[in-house]
Amino acid sequence: MQNDKRQRFEVSFRSIKYPRLEFKTGKLLLVLPFGQNPEAVLNKHKKWIENKERLIKDYMKEAEKKKIFKREEKEFKELVYSLIKRDCEELKEKVNKIFFRKMKTKWASCSKRRNLTINTLMKFLPDYLIEYIIFHEIAHLKERKHNENFWKIISKKFKNYEEMEKELFIYWFLIWKEILF
Numbered sequence: 001m002q003n004d005k006r007q008r009f010e011v012s013f014r015s016i017k018y019p020r021l022e023f024k025t026g027k028l029l030l031v032l033p034f035g036q037n038p039e040a041v042l043n044k045h046k047k048w049i050e051n052k053e054r055l056i057k058d059y060m061k062e063a064e065k066k067k068i069f070k071r072e073e074k075e076f077k078e079l080v081y082s083l084i085k086r087d088c089e090e091l092k093e094k095v096n097k098i099f100f101r102k103m104k105t106k107w108a109s110c111s112k113r114r115n116l117t118i119n120t121l122m123k124f125l126p127d128y129l130i131e132y133i134i135f136h137e138i139a140h141l142k143e144r145k146h147n148e149n150f151w152k153i154i155s156k157k158f159k160n161y162e163e164m165e166k167e168l169f170i171y172w173f174l175i176w177k178e179i180l181f
């Protein structure tokens with residue numbers, strides 16, 4: 001049991017105060033303050049880790065059924081620009097600058113200065129998920145936090161937003177597996 005547990009995670013020591021548990025690649029990464037014992041952290045968060053691992057296993061299984069989309073860079077950018085324009089009109093918001101960058105932790109982000117950063121890995125997603133992400137980011141110009149008000153704005157256009165969020169996880173793992181490794 002111990003041995004097989006050992007292969008299931010990786011450890012990275014950094015100068016931080018509290019341990020962090022990440023599942024960005026589908027495999028558990030323990031980010032620990034120097035000197036901390038991995039086993040102690042694993043034991044403390046055992047339940048949480050097990051639940052997360054079960055969920056990820058399901059997602060990985062779903063990922064096998066999905067295909068990565070092939071899209072030209074130019075076509076992708078045009079789609080993103082047109083969606084931003086459409087959603088800004090719809091939500092009566094204005095974007096400052098738009099950046100495209102390959103990111104390893106999120107699909108997109110929006111800053112306090114109203115700049116949007118789009119993860120170029122989004123080009124591997126189906127249209128409807130790109131649509132969802134863009135609308136989600138523009139909605140953040142209205143409401144920065146993922147609170148009740150935010151999800152109210154989202155659910156007006158995407159009643160099935162929970163399904164969208166789940167699909168984005170599945171594609172995230174798929175892209176990690178097929179593109180980034």
Ligand SMILES: [Zn+2]
Nearest residue numbers: 136137140146
């Ligand atoms: Zn968000």
